[in-house]
Amino acid sequence: MEYQKFVATIIDLKNKDLEFREILIAAKKLGEGYNAEMEVLHNQNAAVLNEIIDKIGYPTIDKVGKEASEAAWLVIQHAISKPEFMKKCLKLLVKAVNENKASExxxxxxxxxxxxxxxxxxxxxxxxxxxxxxxxxxxxxxxxxxxxxxxxxxxxxxxxxxxxxxxxxxxxxxxxxxxxxxxxxxxxxxxxxxxxxxx
Structure with a gap:
């Protein structure tokens, strides 16, 4: 499978996440509980990444490169309103780490x-x-x-x-x-x- 076509999408998800985080920091609103707009963004990102994972498996370094693999992890880490998605990714990440294809x-x-x-x-x-x-x-x-x-x-x-x-x-x-x-x-x-x- 051609994994490279997913790289830009994964990195874009991370960038959207971090850009909105900067907006909250500038507005001094980052520490005020879980921002509703941020939760929507995290859920949207998780949905897109979940579709990619269903196609290619966990986005390991050997598949999508270090930057996109790190970006995927950040999206997963922030998908806190999606317990099943996070648990699914944990299992896949354990396997990837055991195969030396992801970060411990x-x-x-x-x-x-x-x-x-x-x-x-x-x-x-x-x-x-x-x-x-x-x-x-x-x-x-x-x-x-x-x-x-x-x-x-x-x-x-x-x-x-x-x-x-x-x-x-x-x-x-x-x-x-x-x-x-x-x-x-x-x-x-x-x-x-x-x-x-x-x-």
Missing amino acids: INLAYLTDRIAVFEDKPQLYGTQFDWDENGLLSPNTFDDFESVNQRRKRIGLNSLEEQTENIRTRAQNENQFPPEDLEIRKFEIYEWKKRVGWII
Whole structure:
């Protein structure tokens, strides 16, 4: 199959995502929950990518090149309102990583993201949210030492360094903690039910 014809489409999906994110950053709205327009865009991108995956399988580096493979991963990572799509892609990404055709770091991030949405401890500490002190902190993880060992094994920095980087980035992107953390938690719970993370 001619995979190259899908490359531009996949990269375009990523670009649309990041361009809209920049608009939200400029408007100081990135941290205000899950923006409705962004959710629509993420769902549209997921639908297009899902069609491509049904035709060519996971967009591995050997099929579409590094840039498009990374772009596909970002679209999957942001398709948070599509649990079945994300889980389907996780299985395909596990296989691709086992065949040395995709990034182990990307697999770590997707594994953690799905774990967080399923209220399970993350393995690599890649996912963060606001805590009761108004700071971005890692979502629940299994064991601090084990997390850092796993991170080191796949080439990630320590969880301490990642935490510092995430907090600095949020500050630079005009992200602020929610005014009411309990309301935010309730909204996340209701959203998880609505999209199917919680049955």
